[in-house]
Amino acid sequence: MGSRSNYVDVLIIGAGPAGLTAANCFLGSRLNVRIIDKKNGIVEAGKADGLKSISLEVLDSFGIGDGIRNEAHRVEEITLWNSDPAGGLSRACIIPDRIPELGKPREVSLHQGRIEHHMIENLRKRSTIEVEWRKQPVHMDIDLDQVDNPEAYPITVSVETSEDGSDPGLLWQPMHAERDSIRRPEIVKETIHAKYVLGCDGARSWIRQRLGVSFIGDLTDSTWVPKTSFPDIRKVAVIHSSKGTVMSVPREDKLVRFYIQIDAVNPNAASGLARRDLKVEDLLDAARAIMFPYTMEAAECAWWSAYRVGQRVANEFARHDRIFLAGDSVHTHSPKAGQGMNTSIQDAYNIGWKLRACAEHHCGREILATYEGERKPVAEALINFDRDYLKHFAKQHASNHAEFLDAYLKGQRFTTGIGIRYPPSLLISEDVDVRSLHGGLVPGLRLPDFQVVNQSDGVPIRIHQRLRADGKFRIVVFPGDVSQEHAMSRLNQFGAWLARSQLDVEVSHSDGGSEEFFIETITVHAARRADVELEDFHEALHPWSSRWGWNYWNIYADDESYHDGHGEAYQRCGLGRNHDCVVVVRPDGYISVVCELENTGAITSFFDALQPIKSVRPRL
């Protein structure tokens, strides 16, 4: 690591979920990206564990979603329990953890350390980026004269390597691959010059100035293997009794995570001091009291903590569009909605590709302003939701189930990202220019995830798995049923326009040039796959490369697969099978433009506004 360059395109501070997500946005890039963290290594236990579908889509785009699903526990049901008049507890209802329009599981749970492990291994495999542990910033300057010069490195950060990392509570469990490299570096100072700095260094962020703090309650949080007679211990359970409230969330292996309201743990002590006196046995006693008459023992306690719930949002997410803050460093809230890690991942995914677009494709720096414009409203909405949700949770007897259920379901829509719509900007068009569209495809919304079948090999794939995090925009074409001659003809006219266009898009006429395009096209047609052949499609839609031959991974059918059913992609997008449209999708999976096939002007002017420079760099 001593030989790493001190001139970096992006310096990421903090290697938790946000920082590692940002780093994974540079897979396959030749930019110089470094990531440092003051800890000794990845967290061993505890902390966040819930991954929502939207975060799994991000991890899919890094190519590691399936590996994480394989280890995680999939959450399928939530149950509500109340005290009954006889002094016991009774189950009020079982709610499926399912959102029909999502078309796939909503969440899995796995401890944060394993998720970080997968992201670090991915960097190792697919990039030259390596986490530098035990390093923390001690000084930062910004040269204001150079802020607007795209080639400058206006930020100077002094970094110190400490002998021991911070956070003694978070022990370093050496990973296999690191077993041989446990060497304590000497204490060294280093000066790093950066084009961009991304602060992902948590709630006690060194970079952020704290703003707007408020508190509404204390909570304990613990993860153990329960030995219990309570029947719903392997479902998400919310238990309201006269002794307090417990929420339990099953995890991988035999683990279960428990949130216990602190008043229930020690009703006579609301002060911070009492909180510090808590022992893990107190938590167990409280759980026992609430869950009586069911028995409860702990086989193994993996992690526990007690803390105040602070709900706050920073009022600035960026400074000079050179220094950015993401994750816990700009918003904190209760862990109950399971949103901390997910929102951090989404923040970092949002800014990651934009930095890459500016540094690698020389897009205008104006797009960086959209980071705060898009993520701050989400953080604010999240805090409001969390505040409401906690209130419902704190009620000792949820007399009105419908009310709780309503808050929960509202949260589900919110937490999947289905409820998020980014405002119009340079990156999000204002208009939808397609008459035949019935919802689904709207600028600012996320592209729905749907299964399609590869035209060439018949393999089904979900579209967000196809949208790898390589920093590319996608022009996704829905040409309708191309076994109809007029539909194929309309599509191929579009292909001919693409081939003629000045966009930095991968098309066949690019013979001999760079292959690092900023844009690729994906066609999702609605014909039966067997009724059309790859050669029927204009070659700009499945481009020939002088190096690799035809591209077989750009044309898909919304058709029945051999083993995995029908994806019904058109229906999920609100399209009829005889309708067509074009959608421009950002590198992070959100929709920029929706237009008719003929309205190529909308596409041209969208990309012109981003000012990307065409790929002209020499091949390595």
Place this chain on the structure above:
Amino acid sequence: MGSRSNYVDVLIIGAGPAGLTAANCFLGSRLNVRIIDKKNGIVEAGKADGLKSISLEVLDSFGIGDGIRNEAHRVEEITLWNSDPAGGLSRACIIPDRIPELGKPREVSLHQGRIEHHMIENLRKRSTIEVEWRKQPVHMDIDLDQVDNPEAYPITVSVETSEDGSDPGLLWQPMHAERDSIRRPEIVKETIHAKYVLGCDGARSWIRQRLGVSFIGDLTDSTWVPKTSFPDIRKVAVIHSSKGTVMSVPREDKLVRFYIQIDAVNPNAASGLARRDLKVEDLLDAARAIMFPYTMEAAECAWWSAYRVGQRVANEFARHDRIFLAGDSVHTHSPKAGQGMNTSIQDAYNIGWKLRACAEHHCGREILATYEGERKPVAEALINFDRDYLKHFAKQHASNHAEFLDAYLKGQRFTTGIGIRYPPSLLISEDVDVRSLHGGLVPGLRLPDFQVVNQSDGVPIRIHQRLRADGKFRIVVFPGDVSQEHAMSRLNQFGAWLARSQLDVEVSHSDGGSEEFFIETITVHAARRADVELEDFHEALHPWSSRWGWNYWNIYADDESYHDGHGEAYQRCGLGRNHDCVVVVRPDGYISVVCELENTGAITSFFDALQPIKSVRPRL
């Protein structure tokens, strides 16, 4: 590695797919198992690549199936092409690569090195077994006086560490985790005393004496990235033209594997000498000639070779039930049916658990004789199939498609394991004592794979994913619709019998004893999951452990899941939803006993015959 014990329970020679499968059969075991290989490391490219569903079930039982699926290419279609009268080629048909009764994809392709990588990483994570490279046996003795003493180490093997590994064609690509350990060991000799030796050292096995060799043709085999106008290059394609035959199989990334009949490569040279003169350009020329008028270039050639196809089966698979041979060391054949690696994995999986049962659970050594009895007939059937299949392939013009199709489909059933039935033995009962059964569950057949839903948490799982390779037998109970009182009552009588029985089975009354049981029970009921509760089931069926509490992973419903449809397990097993039966399943997923719930005597006498000693060893 110098500190490894020289007294081992099992010595595995060869760390290819067979040897690594055998080693993975000892995950979680405290036996002393070593695995050596004369190569420098895992193969870099080429060799085998097709994984059938039955092999994926084995890899699932090791916990690495999903990781491999994630990297592999899934094969969905096969196409046949013939020359047409106009001098071109035309597509005769597209065949879905699907077997409806299998209920899942039949095969994926991924190069052998990656599969080996996953198996090695799994050993690293979940066992103390580590592959010892560059070590080869140079001498072996067996003490015949000690062969029948279960506690003896009758086999003595002298092992030499060579400075450079063998097989110069197979370069060692250092894996990440091994980067720091590239040290050339000094040349050392070592004497290993083993209870059992398993020879998985390939076609040129040091241990095996070669037997029964015959040849019927030469073949070339190569893997490259094709740049071609041939439209079916991402499907499996068989192309018969007047210039010869090509079979192409798509692989992960952009790779495609080509089998080209050698006469087509060089029609004037049938001798071995000519074979040695071949260049990769000759293969490309031959492919071009056969596939004319389509164009063909190679972007990157990952691997190629030309060889004779030897079809042979050794006449002994074991000696004194102490030394066993598996994989290529006992059968070789053409690679076209994609069976080499798959049969090797199945061989090793078959002997692996039996050695564990003898060494760990002290089963009678008689069960070891079933290895040859079960696997030799499979090898012979495979050779016969391969011979037929190659003949079809060699025909220059497949005038009769139906014939080829028939052979292909016959092969599909054979290659999935659906067509394999092990003969009656100590491990396979002769009778099926269930009147209501309509096929599916038959002793000697593999338990069908089906999806079930966990009673406690609602998570769907395929049964072979549940059957982890931990050396345990499973008593799988199908009690029918247990929301009917009489059905639940019959099941719970069975549970009460289990609790009373002397079997080494995990049941609740085992308080304080060892938890390393030889048998576990799994219940798959046909009631709606919401209509029954875990506590309705006899506790022997979801045992309480004083250490871990209730077991939530033993009771499943054949019910609709929230996100993955209905598994229709009863239907796939040929059971009505109001019928019941019990199935004893071996650690390798094959069925030993099928009987009525009342016929507990059949179960007792089956296990009594194996003579396992009850787990009485002290806890670690």
